[in-house]
Amino acid sequence: MLSEICGKLGIDFPIFAFAHCRDVVAAVSKAGGIGILGGAIHTPEELEVDMKWIEAELDGRPYGVDLMLTGNFVDPTEGQSLDDLLPPEHVAFLDDMMDRYQVPETASDRGDPQGRLGETRFTAEQNAELIEAMFRHNPKVFVSALGTPPAEVVARAHDRGMLVGALAGKGRHAVYHQKAGLDFVVATSAEAGGHVGDIGSMVLIPEVVDAVAPLPVLAAGGIGGGRQMAAAMAMGAQGVWCGSLWLTTVESDTLPLVKDKLLAANSDQTARTTCFTGKYARFLKTDWSDEWGAKGAPEPLGAPLQTHLVGDYIQRIYTAAGSGQATPESGAGRLISSPVGQIVGAINTTRSSRDVVREMVDEFAEAVSRLSGLVEDA
Ligand SMILES: Cc1cc2nc3c(=O)[nH]c(=O)nc-3n(C[C@H](O)[C@H](O)[C@H](O)COP(=O)(O)O)c2cc1C
Structure with a gap:
């Protein structure tokens, strides 16, 4: 067990794998990390099918779900559709x-x-259906992609024994999450794939760790192996959250x-x-x-x-x-x-998700023992 969050979730390694692909999610959870299924482009029915499949594969091992809960999106006024608002x-x-x-x-x-970017579920109504679908199953983690999740969702997740987290690209966003009673924050730095702020990991990780201590922080953005994992944990993160790394794996669709x-x-x-x-x-x-x-x-x-x-x-x-x-x-x-x-520049071969996890752990151990050696020699 490498950090407190591993103990809370019953996982071997604090490696969180964000993926829209259920096969990656299951493969990483089986390898001792935890897969988090991105549901933003799923229909509620598809989310149910995937969660059911993952739970059958995992036989009680933990996994999570991530949805794009956005509070600040313009809705068209009554009588208008989004199409009416598109400039010719x-x-x-x-x-x-x-x-x-x-x-x-x-x-x-x-x-x-x-290719379903246009079907991303942003509105409260679309997310309400996905949230209901999620609560009909048993993920151990729920994460909100773009903002603090509503209090009612946090309370329901906690009642079910789930941990709730959210992404943050700035220290002050992390503080909003903490005040809403979340269990961890994902500090997402400028190197990351997907929605991203503009603060690099060397600055962001300690900023977020200090802003919300003692709340656990995961580091996201630019993590491709054990050296980056060791650096993130040296800066106070309890684990890593990776997305790009899984796109080229054997299991990825x-x-x-x-x-x-x-x-x-x-x-x-x-x-x-x-x-x-x-x-x-x-x-x-x-x-x-x-x-x-x-x-x-x-x-x-x-x-x-x-x-x-x-x-x-x-x-x-x-x-x-x-x-x-x-x-x-x-x-x-x-x-x-x-x-x-x-990190795409360092992803040059197709590996199984299991190998990605194992190699990250081995490289992490090497990096930590190299650094410990420096202290012993001093
Ligand atoms: C293909 C892809 C799709 C993503 N979609 C989402 C999403 O729907 N929700 C979310 O919270 N993050 C999403 N992200 C961001 C990841 O959660 C994560 O923060 C990011 O990948 C970490 O940086 P990395 O890509 O350097 O590993 C996506 C990332 C990728 C690469």
């Missing part, structure tokens, strides 16, 4: 982009699950074309941009982010409008890229992206 010039910009990159129209089915792009990418090939969701998020830098950054391109909209605007186009790109005929040089192959952090 933005729609024309994207239509033109699809033409220039020759991305075919998508048939009316829901397409590849990973990432499209093969995207997996190849991730395996080939360097650490400078990500962009912290609002052009996917309207909030700053780190994604793989591709022609999509270049097009939005080009002279004459419209400014990305705010959240949730940008997600709504780009949703169908992203789905078109994913469907074309997943068709089997797409190459990295095709239009869809050049546009397609994925949330991913700067």
Whole structure:
């Protein structure tokens, strides 16, 4: 047992694996860490199916669920839909982009699950259904992606013996979580994939640890192995929370074309941009982010409008890229992206999730014993 939070959850290693893919979640929990299922693009029915499957796989071992609980999103006024709020010039910009990159129209089915950015569940109503689905099952951890979860959800989770956490990109956000009675905070630094602030891990981890002590803090962003894990824990974190690392694993359902792009990418090939969701998020830098950054391109909209605007186009790109005929040089192959952090530069091979966990633990032990040796020699 490496930290207090391991004891509370009954896990061997404080390695939290965020993934939208249930196979990764189950594989990491089986390997002694804990898998956290990202449910933001699941329907309530899909979330139920996945939780049921995970629980059958894990036979009592712990896992968690993460939802995107957002308090500060504009809802259209009555009588309006989000479509009414989309500026025609933005729609024309994207239509033109699809033409220039020759991305075919998508048939009316829901397409590849990973292309469902436009279906991200943000509103209270959408989340209410997902939360009910979650409480019909037995995850041991609930985490809120974008904000402090409502008091009622925290109370219900606590009644069921769950630990509740939330992501924070600043010390003061972590303090809001602490005041709401959460059990841990995930300090998410600027290197991270997905929604992200702008404070680097060397500054953020001790800032958050000091702001909420003695509340347990997990470190997220830029953690690819045991050396980073040791550094994060040296700065006071009780464990690590990783997302990018699992995208290229054997179990991950990432499209093969995207997996190849991730395996080939360097650490400078990500962009912290609002052009996917309207909030700053780190994604793989591709022609999509270049097009939005080009002279004459419209400014990305705010959240949730940008997600709504780009949703169908992203789905078109994913469907074309997943068709089997797409190459990295095709239009869809050049546009397609994925949330991913700067650690992508160090992810160069496909490994099983179990090996990722084991290698992280071994490297952590080596790093700690090297540092202890320095103290003994002094
Ligand atoms: C593909 C992908 C999707 C993500 N989606 C979410 C999400 O829905 N909810 C959430 O809390 N975090 C999400 N994140 C962020 C992770 O929870 C985590 O903070 C981040 O991946 C940590 O940094 P790393 O990518 O350097 O490991 C996502 C990250 C990735 C890579």
